[in-house]
Amino acid sequence: MNAFRGNKASLPQKPCAACGRPMTWRKKWARTWEQVKYCSDRCRAAKDRPA
DSSP, rough: OOOOSSSSGGOEEEEEETOEEEEEEEEGGGTTTOOOOOOHHHHHHHHHHHO
């Protein structure tokens, strides 16, 4: 298993569609990074609630 040992600051980031916090790329999201919109299950659930 190859663990990431590089500079985490160089990983891509984008804001969460619900809360606006920056999300840093994760290996788990490698195949779906373009479709990832929310930082957590809580934000995913909040997308349907009015602000």
